[in-house]
Amino acid sequence: MIVTQDDLSVALDKAPLAVLIVRQNRIAWLNQTLADLAGRPKGEFIGRPLADTPLSLWREDLVEVATPDGIRWFQRHSVHALPEGEAHYFADVTEQRRMIDELEALRQRLETLETRDPVTGLQNRRAILRELDRQISRSRRYENPLAVIRLSLEIDSDEARRRELMRTLSQALKDKLRWADEIGLLDDNTFLLVLPETGLEDARELAVKLLSDRAAVQLQDGEGKIRYGVAAWNKGDDLGKLLKRVSQDQEIDLSALLS
Structure with missing residues (x-):
């Protein structure tokens, strides 16, 4: 069975991870998951310079996104094996980020308790x-x-x-x-x-x-x-x-x- 590029595109479109492919600083492809997070149709991104789109923010290692359900955080991972291009996928780390924030709040509270009379x-x-x-x-x-x-x-x-x-x-x-x-x-x-x-x-x-x-x-x-x-x-x-x-x-x- 031969898996075509179209097959991969369909599969990646439905993946829970956001995916972005860039060639010569232009957006070559993105999956539907990323387009939904950006709040725009996929067609508005293809072929455009990455710097001229809201996805320019997704070049950061940690991306903060406002969604109807609240703030979500994505960790960027890069693959540089593409000819004249690069691919990025983004894992949702919102829960881990919230846990880190909660731990920091608890640490600060504990620090306060350690220095304050109750x-x-x-x-x-x-x-x-x-x-x-x-x-x-x-x-x-x-x-x-x-x-x-x-x-x-x-x-x-x-x-x-x-x-x-x-x-x-x-x-x-x-x-x-x-x-x-x-x-x-x-x-x-x-x-x-x-x-x-x-x-x-x-x-x-x-x-x-x-x-x-x-x-x-x-x-x-x-x-x-x-x-x-x-x-x-x-x-x-x-x-x-x-x-x-x-x-x-x-x-x-x-x-x-x-x-």
Whole structure:
């Protein structure tokens, strides 16, 4: 049985793969599948320069096509064995592409979960300490001022109330900080504020201002208190030294301001 070129054309016309044959940069043939994807009759393409048709986009390795069913993606594969020409076929990789996009979205979500506290949405301990270490390196290099504030919420209420207060306080703190400032949690009850380009006295003034805001700190009478500590970076400080000094400074009781 002899298979003719016409037989191959009929078979390829019905193939699920899109097929394109180009000779001397002109479209020699395409199957019906590709014409349908391009949204035009086959006759409009045959003999025309490829660059003058919508199929010029199909020279990319990955082709994005808008269809009535949504965006579809096709991976181009080439065959260069034709005399004075080339053939391309395109495999539908839409599902694989969607899976890649979903995996990337999951990866980004996981990355966010790994750096964010689930209750407040603030940076967790690992993330805020990494940011502080970066700022210390910057201050060490350029001798820029840098200060930190450590705030601890000490209450005797149940877990639900603690979470409510931490969420309220975290939002209030974020609203009052500058765009360059960073805030995160050292533990379930302790905030760390990283203040670039800020000296010790300005940081103390900011701490008192934050904690004297009754709208921000909604503690009930006798419910508890908030303690704070402030420290500024000194030449020779590393992460451990700065954290130790701000922890030692955290002995001032501001409950009088909150009552």
